[in-house]
Amino acid sequence: MAQKGVQVIAVEAESLAAEAGIEPGDVILEINGEPVLDQLNYQFLVSQKDETLVRWRKPDGREELAELENCGDGIGVDLAADEVKVCKMNCVFCFVHQMPKGFRKSLYLKDEDIRLSFLYGHFSTLSSSNEAELDRIIRERLSPIHVSVHATDPEVRVKLTGNPREGHILRKIDHLLAGGIDVHTQVVLTPGLNDDWVWEKTLAELWERRAFQTTGPRAGQGGVLSLSCVPVGLTAHREGLPDIPEMTGEFAQAWVKRWMPEVRKYTAANDGEPWFLLADEWFTRARVDVPGRTFYSRSWAQLENGVGLLRRFLDHAKRFMKTPRAQAFQGRKALLLTGASFAPILNQTLMELNRMTGSQLRAVAVPNLAFGESVTVAGLLCGRDLLQSAHADRLEHGGRPDWVDAVVVPSATLRTHTGPSDQYTLHGVEAKAEGTFLDDLTLADLHRDLGRPVVPGGANLAQLLDHLEAAERAAGLKGDLRAIFHASGLNQPQGAYNP
Numbered sequence: 001m002a003q004k005g006v007q008v009i010a011v012e013a014e015s016l017a018a019e020a021g022i023e024p025g026d027v028i029l030e031i032n033g034e035p036v037l038d039q040l041n042y043q044f045l046v047s048q049k050d051e052t053l054v055r056w057r058k059p060d061g062r063e064e065l066a067e068l069e070n071c072g073d074g075i076g077v078d079l080a081a082d083e084v085k086v087c088k089m090n091c092v093f094c095f096v097h098q099m100p101k102g103f104r105k106s107l108y109l110k111d112e113d114i115r116l117s118f119l120y121g122h123f124s125t126l127s128s129s130n131e132a133e134l135d136r137i138i139r140e141r142l143s144p145i146h147v148s149v150h151a152t153d154p155e156v157r158v159k160l161t162g163n164p165r166e167g168h169i170l171r172k173i174d175h176l177l178a179g180g181i182d183v184h185t186q187v188v189l190t191p192g193l194n195d196d197w198v199w200e201k202t203l204a205e206l207w208e209r210r211a212f213q214t215t216g217p218r219a220g221q222g223g224v225l226s227l228s229c230v231p232v233g234l235t236a237h238r239e240g241l242p243d244i245p246e247m248t249g250e251f252a253q254a255w256v257k258r259w260m261p262e263v264r265k266y267t268a269a270n271d272g273e274p275w276f277l278l279a280d281e282w283f284t285r286a287r288v289d290v291p292g293r294t295f296y297s298r299s300w301a302q303l304e305n306g307v308g309l310l311r312r313f314l315d316h317a318k319r320f321m322k323t324p325r326a327q328a329f330q331g332r333k334a335l336l337l338t339g340a341s342f343a344p345i346l347n348q349t350l351m352e353l354n355r356m357t358g359s360q361l362r363a364v365a366v367p368n369l370a371f372g373e374s375v376t377v378a379g380l381l382c383g384r385d386l387l388q389s390a391h392a393d394r395l396e397h398g399g400r401p402d403w404v405d406a407v408v409v410p411s412a413t414l415r416t417h418t419g420p421s422d423q424y425t426l427h428g429v430e431a432k433a434e435g436t437f438l439d440d441l442t443l444a445d446l447h448r449d450l451g452r453p454v455v456p457g458g459a460n461l462a463q464l465l466d467h468l469e470a471a472e473r474a475a476g477l478k479g480d481l482r483a484i485f486h487a488s489g490l491n492q493p494q495g496a497y498n499p
């Protein structure tokens with residue numbers, strides 16, 4: 001069988017690859033006698049020696065070989081994006097199964113890829129990773145990775161994930177730890193399924209494996225760096241799916257009350273570094289204040305998992321409001337659309353900002369009509385939801401076409417890529433342009449419909465101000481907003497307002 005290899009899509013001028021005759025369209029098959037599996041593997045292999053022996057195939061099938069003196073650096077090629085792997089699970093709480101119909105194809109794909117876990121902090125159940133792949137992680141030192149554990153009890157994990165072969169997650173984790181790989185972990189807490197004794201067992205068994213143990217049988221191995229507990233999210237679209245009790249505000253309150261003191265105990269036992277973490281959504285559902293900075297790991301280890309976003313936003317806002325730059329908000333009048341869970345917190349901050357600077361900013365909670373009103377996070381709002389709320393707000397405020405200077409949407413609603421990144425693609429799915437919402441409406445569509453600049457909020461008040469100013473420049477220049485945001489790098493989804 002012909003070796004697969006990785007296709008070259010561009011070659012740097014005057015690079016080692018160009019001198020050797022490697023061209024776009026060629027396929028790199030081997031480096032130093034080893035098959036090239038993907039981009040990460042290529043980077044690992046070229047970094048191993050000062051001289052790199054490359055074997056590649058031309059489009060006509062001819063194979064060529066050259067030794068390049070690259071001193072451990074790349075050889076000057078861009079490689080085609082890797083295809084993302086798909087999970088082998090059937091989790092009872094899988095969000096993909098609870099998606100309404102009619103969205104673009106890529107949103108229904110259950111991607112799960114350990115390479116993305118290493119590169120971008122995506123969580124993986126390890127269902128698509130066999131022993132050979134775990135060994136590859138160890139060899140290439142892809143550490144730390146992020147693992148969805150859900151339950152360490154094998155029977156319960158099978159029940160939760162619907163895969164009878166994936167009960168023994170601790171075996172896979174132990175394999176990685178023994179090879180020196182560190183692991184961040186998460187549990188999606190589902191009332192009645194993995195709370196109670198299942199949760200306590202999971203917590204205890206992962207704690208036994210915590211990192212940096214200097215004595216005992218695990219000394220010197222990799223370790224579990226953190227464990228986050230995230231409340232299950234259910235949409236209004238669970239027809240034909242197993243019955244799961246709702247995550248109520250009362251459950252969240254009881255959970256926070258029961259486990260907050262434990263979080264502090266674990267932190268103390270872990271030399272002051274927070275290890276057991278509760279996701280922001282526990283606090284918004286329980287309607288209690290998010291805890292202070294010391295509750296979160298020093299590196300904000302699970303920020304992308306919704307752990308600490310609110311605290312980071314609030315702390316930044318407090319600092320920012322003390323700076324002269326904050327006064328540039330003066331006189332600005334904008335409507336900030338966001339999810340129901342974040343709106344009260346954001347409004348409190350905006351009131352303070354308005355008081356200090358004379359701005360007129362306010363946040364409105366947008367009901368999620370596509371997924372159901374039980375979904376309150378900002379990141380899952382669709383373009384139509386945002387439009388509807390903006391129109392309702394305009395009517396409420398007299399119906400004038402210039403009722404605000406700008407409408408701000410959560411950056412997290414603009415997940416523009418086909419797959420999770422430029423380096424990885426989901427098979428057979430067309431890329432979407434930047435500034436596209438989940439339902440394929442775009443920033444430009446909202447702008448046209450509302451007749452007001454529509455800008456992504458960013459991750460904090462400083463970014464919000466940058467975006468509002470960029471929108472003004474665009475209006476003055478009669479430029480394309482998207483082009484300006486793109487050029488300034490401001491249009492990237494940044495987890496803004498997305499608890």
Ligand code: SF4
Nearest residue numbers: 087089090091094110
């Ligand atoms: S691993 Fe993730 S994508 Fe796969 S079924 Fe479970 S929740 Fe869904």
